[in-house]
Structure formats: structure tokens, C-alpha cells
Amino acid sequence: xxxxxxxxxxDGSTPTPKLRSKTKIIPDGQEPPLWGFDGSSTNQAPGSDSxxxxxxxxxxxxxxxxxxxxxxxxxxxxxxxxSPHPSNTRAxxxxxxxxxxxxxxxxxxxxxxxxxxxxxxxxxxxxxxPAPQGGYYCGVGADEIWGREIVERHTEACMAxxxxxxxxxxxxxxxxxxxxxxxxxxxxxxxxxxxxxxxxYRIAEDFDISxxxxxxxxxxxxxxxxxxxxxxTKEMRESYEPIVAGAEALGKRHDAHITNYGPGIETRLxxxxxxxxxxxxxxxxxxxxxxxxxxxxxxxEGKGYLEDRRPNANMDPYIVTRLITETVCAxxxxxxxxx
Ligand code: ADP
Ligand code: MN
Ligand code: MN
Ligand code: MN
Numbered sequence: 001x002x003x004x005x006x007x008x009x010x011d012g013s014t015p016t017p018k019l020r021s022k023t024k025i026i027p028d029g030q031e032p033p034l035w036g037f038d039g040s041s042t043n044q045a046p047g048s049d050s051x052x053x054x055x056x057x058x059x060x061x062x063x064x065x066x067x068x069x070x071x072x073x074x075x076x077x078x079x080x081x082x083s084p085h086p087s088n089t090r091a092x093x094x095x096x097x098x099x100x101x102x103x104x105x106x107x108x109x110x111x112x113x114x115x116x117x118x119x120x121x122x123x124x125x126x127x128x129x130p131a132p133q134g135g136y137y138c139g140v141g142a143d144e145i146w147g148r149e150i151v152e153r154h155t156e157a158c159m160a161x162x163x164x165x166x167x168x169x170x171x172x173x174x175x176x177x178x179x180x181x182x183x184x185x186x187x188x189x190x191x192x193x194x195x196x197x198x199x200x201y202r203i204a205e206d207f208d209i210s211x212x213x214x215x216x217x218x219x220x221x222x223x224x225x226x227x228x229x230x231x232x233t234k235e236m237r238e239s240y241e242p243i244v245a246g247a248e249a250l251g252k253r254h255d256a257h258i259t260n261y262g263p264g265i266e267t268r269l270x271x272x273x274x275x276x277x278x279x280x281x282x283x284x285x286x287x288x289x290x291x292x293x294x295x296x297x298x299x300x301e302g303k304g305y306l307e308d309r310r311p312n313a314n315m316d317p318y319i320v321t322r323l324i325t326e327t328v329c330a331x332x333x334x335x336x337x338x339x
Contacts, residue, residue: 009021016213017316032072034054035053036054044076093187096322103325105231105233106231108182112177153203225313226313236304243298245331250327274289
């Protein structure tokens with residue numbers, strides 16, 4: 001029996017790239033091959049020279065279609081010389097992952113998102129506001145929770161696809177949720193996070209609801225949506241000093257990180273709502289108002305990981321994991337941190 005492969009890729013939309021996908025029927029016994037698409041419809045090529053190449057980089061079972069069908073995450077290449085397309089941020093991530101492989105970087109990413117129905121956050125009354133936030137985080141009950149069925153379906157789908165989803169929770173703002181992927185290496189966590197995002201959009205579609213990664217869905221006294229990125233090297237998992245050194249290293253390159261942590265970061269990192277202001281770098285133990293937090297338990301145990309709280313929900317994990325690996329590992333290796 002032939003099977004269906006859903007080819008997923010990241011487009012060239014600005015400022016925030018979007019996911020695209022299309023289906024290929026593949027004969028039984030064959031692996032998903034290179035494929036192409038019309039780059040002039042995705043902001044990736046001019047109409048006169050429109051072909052772009054899809055190169056499979058990660059394949060997993062398709063939990064929605066079942067059967068032998070698969071999901072295929074791709075990088076985009078330029079056909080003339082098969083070099084990475086400018087929109088392809090994975091290629092640079094792969095280089096850095098390889099360069100610093102000896103440090104065995106792990107990432108656990110907390111993906112926050114907001115469900116939208118009829119043009120407003122799911123659960124919000126028409127033309128008004130819900131009760132102020134306070135009871136929604138990890139809440140239960142029909143007066144506090146909207147969209148749990150989507151969350152459960154999405155979690156099951158990630159598990160069935162073999163993704164390393166590690167948990168979910170309702171977030172501080174009504175209609176806002178989180179799932180976590182990892183810990184995994186930089187490329188693995190990023191490939192899987194993109195596939196998990198695709199599954200979220202696809203499953204919410206069945207409910208006439210759209211999931212958004214917009215960093216500040218409602219301005220004012222409502223929480224933004226982030227993608228806290230938890231990070232460790234082999235050395236950090238063995239002792240405490242490398243964790244402090246990592247937090248110090250991240251402070252040496254704050255600007256480069258901030259400008260690459262997702263469009264609209266200044267709307268979210270205001271210094272309120274469990275964020276540090278985007279203009280300043282800080283780190284601390286247990287401090288949810290710091291740029292980087294060392295969890296209390298990590299301090300207690302004298303080893304573990306640190307949490308970079310700066311990335312937006314709409315960040316590109318290939319960029320964020322590349323920057324963190326590069327900054328922390330270069331510093332650990334005694335290389336200068338430059339931009
Ligand atoms: P928070 O308390 O900030 O809400 P979460 O429980 O949502 O934290 O997320 C913590 C994340 O950190 C999880 O994805 C988990 O897999 C990840 N994690 C745990 N240990 C490590 C480690 N040593 N290195 C990197 N990530 C880790
Ligand atoms: Mn969390
Ligand atoms: Mn959260
Ligand atoms: Mn967190």
C-alpha cells in the first residue's frame with residue numbers, strides 16, 4: 001500500500017515565518033524523497049525562478065491520519081546549488097551543534113500559545129474582558145478553562161508521533177496554554193517543536209479554533225506568551241559552577257539574543273508579568289523576574305540546568321538553541337564572544 005507523507009516546512013513570511021505543508025503519496029517501501037514547491041507563493045522565490053527544494057530532516061508517524069502515514073519536517077534548499085535558502089535557519093544550527101557536540105547540549109522548551117475563536121482569545125466575552133487573571137493558571141472548571149479538549153488531543157498526538165513532549169499546563173491568561181518538549185539536543189528539540197506546533201494548528205483547525213504564538217495577545221494587564229528555554233551542558237548536569245558561568249556568559253551577548261528571540265519581544269519583556277525588561281540582563285536563583293533563572297532545585301542539588309526566560313512564544317527554536325549553544329559553549333571553551 002502506498003502511504004501519505006505530509007511535508008512540513010517553514011516559509012519566508014516576515015516578521016514571523018509560518019508553517020506550510022502539502023501531501024505526497026509515496027510507493028510502499030520507499031523513503032520520503034527530496035521534493036519541491038512554489039517558492040513564489042511563500043515569500044521564498046520570485047515567480048520567474050520559483051522552485052525551492054524540500055529536504056526531509058525528521059520523519060515521524062502521522063498521528064492524525066494513522067495507517068503508515070508520516071509527518072516529514074524539511075529544510076528548504078536553493079535548487080541551483082542545493083545550498084540552504086536564506087529562510088533556512090536549521091543549517092546554521094546544525095553547524096553549531098556539531099562544533100560544540102562535546103558539551104552535549106540539552107534543551108527543554110516551554111511553548112506557550114493562545115487559542116483564538118471568532119477573533120478573540122478563546123473564553124473571552126464579546127466586547128469585554130473576563131475576570132482578571134489569577135485563577136486560570138493550572139485551573140480546573142468550566143469558568144476558568146477553555147480549550148482543554150484541544151490540549152488533550154494535541155498531547156495524545158505528540159505522544160503517538162513519538163515526540164518528546166514532557167508536560168502541559170493551563171497558563172495565566174484565559175485561553176492560554178503551554179506544552180513542553182525535551183530535553184533533547186538543539187536540532188532534535190527544534191525539529192520536534194516545529195512538528196508539535198504544526199500538530200497544534202492542525203488539531204485546533206478541527207474545532208474552528210486557531211492557535212497563535214503571538215507574544216502579547218492582549219495588551220495591558222495580561223500575561224504575554226513566551227518560550228522559556230531550559231538549557232544544560234554535560235558539565236552543568238554534573239556540577240553547579242558551569243551553570244553560573246553559563247548565566248554569566250549569556251549576559252555578555254544579551255543584545256544579540258534579544259534581537260533574535262522573536263518579533264515583538266519588547267511588547268512582552270516589559271518587566272511586569274514574570275518578565276525582566278528587554279533592555280537589561282539579569283540572572284538569579286528562583287527569580288521569575290530575571291532574564292535567566294536558576295531553578296531552586298538546581299541550586300539545592302548543586303547541578304542541573306538554567307532557564308532562559310527571554311524567548312518569545314513566536315521564536316524560531318533553530319535560532320534560539322544555536323545562539324545559546326554558541327554563547328555558552330564558546331565561553332566555556334575560552335573563545336571570545338563576538339557579534
Ligand atoms: P517551569 O517551572 O519553568 O514552568 P517546566 O516544567 O514547564 O518549567 O519546564 C521545564 C523544562 O525543562 C522541561 O521541558 C524539562 O524537560 C526541561 N529540563 C529538565 N531538565 C533539563 C536539563 N538538564 N537540561 C535541559 N532541559 C531540562
Ligand atoms: Mn512551564
Ligand atoms: Mn509558562
Ligand atoms: Mn518556565
